Amino acid sequence: MIRVMLCDDHALVRRGIRDTLADAVDVTVTADVGSYAELREALRTQPCDVLLLDLSMPGRGGLEVLATLKETDVTIRVLVVSMYPEDQYAIRCLRAGAFGYINKAGDPAELVAAVRTVASGRKYLTPEVAQMLAESVAKPVAESPHSTLSERELQTLLKIASGRRLSDIAEELMLSPKTVSVYRSRVMEKLGLSNNAELTVYAIRNGLV
């Protein structure tokens, strides 16, 4: 018997989920609660294998609740049931330790399948989520190490090194002098230099100009 707990601030949604799960003979709902506070209370007194959790309840911080649960109740498998489309939240919930993500707009029959899947210790992925997960694995996380110069910063460095004044650079790059001055201070910060002369020397030594 899979023991399920529901946490959603909408009483009618909880009842709907309850009725949906009631059709499955191997599933029983041990508690349904309307807030994170009640959830903590219920978890102390009731057994729970699978928790159906709405992440966007008043008081917010659904993801933090997820993270806390992961630390305190290792055995509980959390299935996130949300009004938000998968593409905005699902991957993040999985990263935060959820075992599955279901959009409330989906087919209710999915609920039973999802509960059974995560109860057996496997992740439940809808085709949409699986697709996104595959994409996120294939795509390297975009990042620029702070040590390397961005294209714009390099442009700025080269122009300073070739003796242009800030206002000339601004004109050539069609940027405001303020923006160029931001780039300039980033270049100096990244290269550990403190004035235009040092920038010029650096550029020459490194064969940039």
Added chain:
Amino acid sequence: MTLQRAGRPFELKRVETLEALLQALDEHSFDVLIADYNLAGFTALDAWNAIGTSQRDTPPFVVLSGAIGEAAAVNAIRRGISDYLLKDDIAKLPHVIARAIDFRSAQRAREQADRELAVSERRLAELTEHLQQSIEQERAAISREIHDDIGGSLAAVKFDLAWIVRHAENEEMQRHAQAGVDMLRHAMDASQRIMMNLRPPVLEQGIGAAIQWLADNFTRRTATPVRILAPAERIALPPTVELAAYRTAQEALTNIIKHAPESTEVRIELTDGEGVLTLEIADNGAGLPAQMLDKPRAFGLRGLQERARTVGGWMDVSARPGGGTSIILSVPLDPASAAAATEGEAP
């Protein structure tokens, strides 16, 4: 004597030192100051500078001189004194005074107009900011209401109808219930889309995640790849700045679809180095024609520029025909970098 002959009523107050001059200015209001160029221990220009730096509202200042050189006269006028008169031409004094007074009052009117303009511009900026914030708060509230009230109810009804579909014994009832479920799913998709447009939930995960999401959607629609450069760690921003950055990225990508569909790559850079948030969205399309930059309204850029201003930042649009277009939002994140940014040409 000359003034008496001119037949204008006047009062004369005579001072001999700088201190006395400044004190007299504080105690009375004068229509005109007349000073000899070479005074005891100081020149008329010293007096003028002293008045200028003391932030007083200055009456017209006429220098009377025995022999002021051309250069000194030009220099004096350049410094803002009203007029000068050689002592030989003393007869012209009434005329010079009248002219100086007229000129000064016109100048005062202009200064007053400038001050009023500055005040009204500041009010306008404050109003814009207030409106912008109200709009966003309103949107967030509506989104929240849709989520809590409509969304929840629709979901609940859908569960009930789906239950009827599963338990109905007669086929017709099942068919009707199923039609209801399908319709509800449609309504829920619509409310999700509306909530999305009001305030994308992805923003809760930070600007980096939100921009990544915008870029993914852009690529899905256009098949144009987007290269994102951003720090791996989450950039923490004030909510208003976050929203301004999000809307800027959104608008810039929309512009690319509309005005530079020939782009084969889009580059987005996000960084908060040196206390300034910089967000750049660049395409490699044909570039905005120069005259289009003067019509920012056509590109929704005007609104973005206003928005940048309300969060204390600014926006650059740099484009070259054939060289792509790049939109850069810069927002100082702390007072120090805000001050540094306004310095312009640093040493």
